[in-house]
Amino acid sequence: VGCTGLVERLKSPPLCVKEEERLSSLCGSQPEAECSIEMDAKSVLESCKGQGLHGLTNCSILSDKAAPPQPPDPPSVRLTREQLLPPTPSVFLENKKDAFSPQLQEFCLKHPIAVVRGLAAALKLDLGLFSTKTLVEANPDHTIEVRTQVQQTSDENWDPQFPGKRVWACISHRSHTTIAKYAQYQASSFQDSLKEERDRAA
Known part of the structure; x- marks a missing residue:
């Protein structure tokens, strides 16, 4: 390659710059599609038909002149603590018929x-079959999932790494153990609780 050809190549803009300029001119020369966040998918496709390169738009569907989306205004009426934390609906079953009734299904779906x-009690289930002792005897090496969480009230969420700091993220660390090891942990926790009660009584 001669010196003249090399100089001409250095003077010419890179291909990526040319492509960017071509797309910019393409978006600028076409009429801006009128779109809004209230439109359904079919309306957006109709509005953007023929835009951009080969009918596919390379520009944002929202206008650069429009203001950015904003959250709705807060309600004018301030709710009380009782309204924000309503009581949980509950129902008591007396027999097997109540457990399989359509009224119970409607209540749960509502x-x-x-x-x-x-x-x-209504289904006469033997809950002893699900006790830790029974599970250890049946399959002691069965793997179970353990979640480590911070004990706190329902309307609070504290950062476990920085005590005293409230956060939005709810972190639940996951690990695994066996039923036999969990039984040992459960027994030792029970013994610690009994010891604390005896110390308080003394």
């Missing part, structure tokens, strides 16, 4: 969170 009491 409330996102509900407490059903007396279910084990």
Whole structure:
């Protein structure tokens, strides 16, 4: 390559710059599509048809002249603590018929969170089959998942790494153990609780 050709190559802009300029001119020369966040998918496709390169838009669907989206205004009426923390709906079952009734199904579907009491007694379930002792005897090496969480009230969320600091993120560290090891942990925790009660009584 001669010196003249080399100089001409150095003078010419890189290909990426040329492509960027071409796309910028393409977006600028076409009429801006009128879009809003209230539009459905079909309306957005119709509005953007023919825009950009090969009919596919390379520009933002929101206008550069429009203001950025903003959260809605807070409600004018300030809710009380009782309104923000309403009581959890609960129902008590007396027999097996109540447990399989359509009324119970409707109750659970109507409330996102509900407490059903007396279910084990109504179905005559032997809860002893689910005790730690029975599970250890059946399969002591079975793997179980352990979640480490911070004990706190329902309307608080504290940072475990920085005590005294409230955060939005709810961190739940996961680990694994066996049923046999969990039984040892449960027994030692129970012994510690008994010791604390004896110390308080003394």
